[in-house]
Amino acid sequence: MNLSRLLSAALLVPLAGVLLPAPPGTPSTATSVAGTWSWPLVPPHPVVEGFRAPASEYADGHRGLDLQAIPGTAVFAPYDGVVSFAGVVVDRPVLSLAHAGDVVSTVEPVAAIVGAGERVAAGQLLGHVAAGGHCADRCLHLGLRQHGRYVSPLLYLGGVPRAVLLTAR
Numbered sequence: 001m002n003l004s005r006l007l008s009a010a011l012l013v014p015l016a017g018v019l020l021p022a023p024p025g026t027p028s029t030a031t032s033v034a035g036t037w038s039w040p041l042v043p044p045h046p047v048v049e050g051f052r053a054p055a056s057e058y059a060d061g062h063r064g065l066d067l068q069a070i071p072g073t074a075v076f077a078p079y080d081g082v083v084s085f086a087g088v089v090v091d092r093p094v095l096s097l098a099h100a101g102d103v104v105s106t107v108e109p110v111a112a113i114v115g116a117g118e119r120v121a122a123g124q125l126l127g128h129v130a131a132g133g134h135c136a137d138r139c140l141h142l143g144l145r146q147h148g149r150y151v152s153p154l155l156y157l158g159g160v161p162r163a164v165l166l167t168a169r
Helices: 003-017
Strands: 019-021 047-049 065-068 074-076 081-089 092-099 103-108 110-112 125-129 139-146 163-165
Touching: 081 103, 092 110
Parallel strands: none
Antiparallel strands: 019 163, 047 065, 065 139, 074 125, 081 092, 092 103, 103 139, 110 125
């Protein structure tokens, strides 16, 4: 092996684990659900605060999206699922849906018109934004857990480019 090939290989190895956006039209080996879910509010739905992953399970972060909404705004199911919880948590009404693939979505504060155990379809009316919550009557919080870990809802709603692992040649 000549020296320039050896140096090229040595420089590319550290990059082998870097995730870069896939070029348009690139097939993905991972199952992608991006863009298959619907937003829980009718457009426009400006994001007041985005998802910020915590450094560890108990660290600071913002485990979801805050979408601009006022009390009384209709809230819809982002995807088919089963209502796993509809009730009050601390000081706000919360609604959680269990979806296929060990995914759970949560919206709050929501005065639900559906109850635990009910099957819901994507786009079905779930209830209305209620008063309270952490953004003081100006938003709907949408959280998403996949296999018990919080992930950005944008991965399901679209808005985050798919990543592909590039290998060294």
